[in-house]
Amino acid sequence: MNSKLTKYAFLSGVAYFFCMAIAHYFSIKVPVLFVYYDTPFYAYQDKIISFAVCAYIALFYSASQHRSVALNAIIVLAITVLGLSSVNMSNTLTMVLREGQSTTPYWLQTGAIFSYLLVLVVLYIKDGKNS
Numbered sequence: 001m002n003s004k005l006t007k008y009a010f011l012s013g014v015a016y017f018f019c020m021a022i023a024h025y026f027s028i029k030v031p032v033l034f035v036y037y038d039t040p041f042y043a044y045q046d047k048i049i050s051f052a053v054c055a056y057i058a059l060f061y062s063a064s065q066h067r068s069v070a071l072n073a074i075i076v077l078a079i080t081v082l083g084l085s086s087v088n089m090s091n092t093l094t095m096v097l098r099e100g101q102s103t104t105p106y107w108l109q110t111g112a113i114f115s116y117l118l119v120l121v122v123l124y125i126k127d128g129k130n131s
Contacts, residue, residue: 010064
């Protein structure tokens, strides 16, 4: 069973992903809710992302309620961090950036998501030891 702290940690992910889905649906390009907030985009892609993020909302809500789902949510978030890291290092991203534009803001956001991932991992392990 998840501790209250772990439950609320996953529910904070629900809130974050909900806000992200809304921002993408309405193309509200702000840092934190959009990792690549200042790159060219197509509005239809943002709508697709908003629908896909709904899966994260459902997964993280389920993880908050059921420990048996928590590890799946952690794995998905880890894959997300790896995927963002891959994009951050890609030539494809470099091609759409203005000359001299840094990828630091994207790395900071990826790092923040990684930090959240670490919190979830620590809480998951702690709860496992307390069961």
